[in-house]
Structure formats: C-alpha cells, structure tokens
Amino acid sequence: MSFSKSKLRSILLLIAVLLLLGTFMSFAQGTVKLRVVTYFTGEDPFSPAWKDAMALFKQKYPNVEIIDEAVPTANDAIRTKVKTDFATDNEPDVMFFFTGADAIPLLKTGKIYTWDEEIEKDKKWSDNFNKAALKFTTYKGDIKEYDGKIYALPTIGFYEGLFVNKDLFEKYNLALPTDWNKFIKAISILKSKNIIPIAGSILESYYLIETFVLSAGGPEGHDTPFHPSWETGLNYIRQVYKLGAFPKDALTIKDDQARELFYTKKAGMMVNGSWCVGGLKDKENTVIMPLPVVPGGKAHPTDIIGGFGSGWYVSKKANTEKKGLPVEFVKFMTSPEIVAKFVSIAGVPAVKVTLTGLSPAAKSGFDMMAKARAICMPIDAQIVPEAFTKIRLGLSYVVTGERSAKDLLKEAKEIHERAQK
Structure with a gap:
C-alpha cells in the first residue's frame, strides 16, 4: 500500500490532532x-x-x-x-x-x-x-x-520566643522571666528543684542562636551578618550552659526531644517557635514572651524573631x-x-x-508579635546555609570551652564570603 504525499500529510496531521486530544482528555479526565x-x-x-x-x-x-x-x-x-x-x-x-x-x-x-x-x-x-x-x-x-x-x-x-510553663513558676513562687535577673533566678531555683530550667538542644540550636544574638545586638546587630554582637550572643549561651540550665544531654539530643521535656513539665522554659503551640499538652498554663535582654544588650524588651x-x-x-x-x-x-x-x-x-x-498559649504568642517593636528574620535567612550550619554545629565546642565564639564566627564568615563570590 502506498500513500501520496498529501494523504501522508493528512494522516500525520490526524495523528497529531489525536495525540493533542488525548493529552487534553487526559488532563480533563484527571490523569494529571x-x-x-x-x-x-x-x-x-x-x-x-x-x-x-x-x-x-x-x-x-x-x-x-x-x-x-x-x-x-x-x-x-x-x-x-x-x-x-x-x-x-x-x-x-x-x-x-x-x-x-x-x-x-x-x-x-x-x-x-x-x-x-x-x-x-x-x-x-x-x-x-x-x-x-x-x-x-x-x-x-x-x-x-x-x-x-x-x-x-x-x-x-511565625514567631520565636521564650515558652514558659507558668504553673511551674507559680508552684515555686517565681516571677515570670521578663528580665535577665528574673531569668537567671528562675534557672537557679528550677535546677534546685530537679526541674530542667531550659529544654534546649545545643545540637539543633537554631532558635537559641538567633534569639540570643538579637538580645545582644538588637535588630541592627542581628541583621548585620557577623556583627560583633553575634559573638556576645553566643557567649551568653555559653554562660547559661555553664549554669546548668540545659538538659544533661543537650549536646546530643534533638529539638523534638527537647520539646517533649517542656511539654511533659520536666522543664520550666524553652526557646522555640510558634510551630510548637500545636504540640503543647497544656495550652492553658503556657505563656510565650520575648527572651529577656542580656546585660548590655541592644534589643528592646519587645524585639523578637519572626516573620x-x-x-x-x-x-x-x-x-x-x-x-x-x-x-x-x-x-x-x-x-x-x-x-x-x-x-x-x-x-x-x-x-x-x-x-x-x-488558647491562652496561642493568644500570648499573637500578643507578643503584635506588641513587638521590631520583628527580625532568622539568621539563616541572611547567610548561606553552610555558614549557619557551621555556627550551629560549632556551638557545642563554644559552650564547652573547646573553642571561642570569635574563632567559630570567623570560620563561618569565610564560608559565607566564599559562597558569595
């Protein structure tokens, strides 16, 4: 059997139309x-x-x-x-x-x-x-x-802040940690009562890093990559670590394990984000507030991480x-x-x-965000992921005194600058 060129073109055109029709029907019939x-x-x-x-x-x-x-x-x-x-x-x-x-x-x-x-x-x-x-x-x-x-x-x-098990604070006659002195006193008293003061993971310390850096440097320092206040912020995490504020296995546990300590009232405080509200087992007795300003810190008491x-x-x-x-x-x-x-x-x-x-917990988070003078995006939105990972994974060496915050940040800055070229 042979076809003229015109018939062959007609057949090819028909095939093309059928293929297109098939694609359309496939889309219309939902095989997409x-x-x-x-x-x-x-x-x-x-x-x-x-x-x-x-x-x-x-x-x-x-x-x-x-x-x-x-x-x-x-x-x-x-x-x-x-x-x-x-x-x-x-x-x-x-x-x-x-x-x-x-x-x-x-x-x-x-x-x-x-x-x-x-x-x-x-x-x-x-x-x-x-x-x-x-x-x-x-x-x-x-x-x-x-x-x-x-x-x-x-x-x-989202927002990030200090989650507080209010009922534990009431049990031990503690004022809410609205300033640094009250924060440090709460760490001391809770520790003496065999309550973990801060449910935190140093291994997955995203929120600790940026909230402490913001507290130390304020929005200007926090939002300036590798500002000197970053070193100050990391050193205050070290100070709190040396006070015994974190779980004994803080260097190795993960964030979800740390959260569970807070959820089950084994810890009095937690630095974390709004995504945790859904996991709270007691939304009636949890209050969320900004991390207190560290001594000499440039942050306003209402400044937070969020966005x-x-x-x-x-x-x-x-x-x-x-x-x-x-x-x-x-x-x-x-x-x-x-x-x-x-x-x-x-x-x-x-x-x-x-x-x-x-819930009262969710409302306190909304109120915190509504009252914030400044809301800063996290540090890992400002520097390349590899540089932030270097800081996060290196924090364990800083808090244990094996290396300085200054050296760690210098190394992370070099990674960031190489990636920018």
Missing part, C-alpha cells in the same frame, strides 16, 4: 500528576492540616493526583532534597520552601514562576493577603527577593505543561479557608482569616 514538596510530614505539627487541605483539593479536582513528597526539616532534609531536585533538573511542580538566602540559588536558575502578574490580575484572590505579609523583610528588602520579583507566596507566619520565612513556589515549566494547575493549587492553598486550618494549629496568617477560640 502534581508533584508537591513540603516539610509537612512526620513530627511537623502542620501535617494534619496539610492532609486535610489535600483532601479538600482532591474534592474540587477529583481527577488530579497529588504526589506528596514531603520531607522533614530536621537535619536539613528538605534543603538537601530541594537542592538535589534542582541540580538534576527534577524540580517539583510546587514546593513550600524557605525564602531568603536559601532560595537565592534556586531563583537564579530561572526555573521558578513569578507571582507579580497574577497578583495584579486576580484581585479577588490576592486581596485576601495581608499587605504586610507581601512586604515582609526576608532578604535585606522584602519578599520580592533580590531582583524585585515575588517568587514565594507566604501563608503561615514569613517560607512560601509556595511553582515551577514555570510545570505550570506551562500542566495548563496552570500548579498556580491553581497554590491559590487554593492560600485561600482563607485553608490558611485558617494551619493557623488554628500554630503560627500567624498571611491572609485575612477570622481567628476564634484561641
């Missing part, structure tokens, strides 16, 4: 797979809300299959996964990931969708965002990142190939209905939601 990476897994308190949100999305889009590739934040698992995916041209369709320094290398690949045009085009959706959330400081500027564009949409804000340090990113390629479904997914996840599910567990909303029935 959406690969999503978040850290809402394992011990993360937002995991239940994430599962509920996915279930509601599937109700609206019953023919879409979500490939949930959530990995934990512990041991930098999500950072490793995301970097590896991008390095191997296997970036996820959608991801909930950090903003600031962590994001810069990914943004510079040109693979990530920018939201500016969609924000202007779909006002019904974008007007739900609190204006402060889209302007919040992340990279020496705002959430527009280094080149003036918006790549990540925030949903859950919107994570957001939803979309792959440009995936959004084109999947007919805008990744963008629609993120719009769904940033709707008031869905954000309310997350904020009911912990955190503060980036969109306008009605919050009712807050």
Whole structure:
C-alpha cells in the first residue's frame, strides 16, 4: 500500500490532532500528576492540616493526583532534597520552601514562576493577603527577593520566643522571666528543684542562636551578618550552659526531644517557635514572651524573631505543561479557608482569616508579635546555609570551652564570603 504525499500529510496531521486530544482528555479526565514538596510530614505539627487541605483539593479536582513528597526539616532534609531536585533538573511542580538566602540559588536558575502578574490580575484572590505579609523583610528588602520579583507566596507566619510553663513558676513562687535577673533566678531555683530550667538542644540550636544574638545586638546587630554582637550572643549561651540550665544531654539530643521535656513539665522554659503551640499538652498554663535582654544588650524588651520565612513556589515549566494547575493549587492553598486550618494549629496568617477560640498559649504568642517593636528574620535567612550550619554545629565546642565564639564566627564568615563570590 502506498500513500501520496498529501494523504501522508493528512494522516500525520490526524495523528497529531489525536495525540493533542488525548493529552487534553487526559488532563480533563484527571490523569494529571502534581508533584508537591513540603516539610509537612512526620513530627511537623502542620501535617494534619496539610492532609486535610489535600483532601479538600482532591474534592474540587477529583481527577488530579497529588504526589506528596514531603520531607522533614530536621537535619536539613528538605534543603538537601530541594537542592538535589534542582541540580538534576527534577524540580517539583510546587514546593513550600524557605525564602531568603536559601532560595537565592534556586531563583537564579530561572526555573521558578513569578507571582507579580497574577497578583495584579486576580484581585479577588490576592486581596485576601495581608499587605504586610507581601512586604515582609526576608532578604535585606522584602519578599520580592533580590531582583524585585515575588517568587514565594507566604501563608503561615511565625514567631520565636521564650515558652514558659507558668504553673511551674507559680508552684515555686517565681516571677515570670521578663528580665535577665528574673531569668537567671528562675534557672537557679528550677535546677534546685530537679526541674530542667531550659529544654534546649545545643545540637539543633537554631532558635537559641538567633534569639540570643538579637538580645545582644538588637535588630541592627542581628541583621548585620557577623556583627560583633553575634559573638556576645553566643557567649551568653555559653554562660547559661555553664549554669546548668540545659538538659544533661543537650549536646546530643534533638529539638523534638527537647520539646517533649517542656511539654511533659520536666522543664520550666524553652526557646522555640510558634510551630510548637500545636504540640503543647497544656495550652492553658503556657505563656510565650520575648527572651529577656542580656546585660548590655541592644534589643528592646519587645524585639523578637519572626516573620514569613517560607512560601509556595511553582515551577514555570510545570505550570506551562500542566495548563496552570500548579498556580491553581497554590491559590487554593492560600485561600482563607485553608490558611485558617494551619493557623488554628500554630503560627500567624498571611491572609485575612477570622481567628476564634484561641488558647491562652496561642493568644500570648499573637500578643507578643503584635506588641513587638521590631520583628527580625532568622539568621539563616541572611547567610548561606553552610555558614549557619557551621555556627550551629560549632556551638557545642563554644559552650564547652573547646573553642571561642570569635574563632567559630570567623570560620563561618569565610564560608559565607566564599559562597558569595
């Protein structure tokens, strides 16, 4: 059998049309797979809300299959996964990931969708965002990142502070640790009663580092990479460690183990973040406040660490190939209905939601953030991850006196500067 050239062209055209029709029908019938990476897994308190949100999305889009590739934040698992995916041209369709320094290398690949045009085009959706959330400081500027564009949409804000088991303080007639002297006295009395004063992990000391640095240097010192006040902050952690304030195994336990000590009243205080509110076993007797200002510290008593340090990113390629479904997914996840599910567990909303029935613990956290004179993003949003990891892992040597904070910070600064070249 032979075909003329015109018939052959007609057949090839028909095949092409059928293939396109098949792709369209496949999309319409829901064989589209959406690969999503978040850290809402394992011990993360937002995991239940994430599962509920996915279930509601599937109700609206019953023919879409979500490939949930959530990995934990512990041991930098999500950072490793995301970097590896991008390095191997296997970036996820959608991801909930950090903003600031962590994001810069990914943004510079040109693979990530920018939201500016969609924000202007779909006002019904974008007007739900609190204006402060889209302007919040992340990279020496705002959430527009280094080149003036918006790549990540925030949903859950956070704060960090000093969590206090108020009932233990009342039991031992202790004043709440609103200043350094009361803080040090609480450490001494709690220790004498066989209560761990501060449930903290030196191994995973993210929150200790940045809150003590802020207390020492104030916003200006904290937000200036490797400012001299950073050394002061680390040395005060060492001083508190030498007082016996931390668990005996603080050098080796992980953050989730330290949290459990606080949750079960084996510890009187904990330096941690709003994500812990959901895990509290006693929300009635927990109060959250700023870390007291260290002697000679430059911070205002209300200054805290907080902000919107994570957001939803979309792959440009995936959004084109999947007919805008990744963008629609993120719009769904940033709707008031869905954000309310997350904020009911912990955190503060980036969109306008009605919050009712807050526990005393959650209310104290909201009040702390509302009263803050300054809210600073964490140190790991300002310097490259490798440099911050050097500080975090080196802290154990500082608190035990095996090396100086000055030398550790000098080494971390060199790592940061090499990465910037």
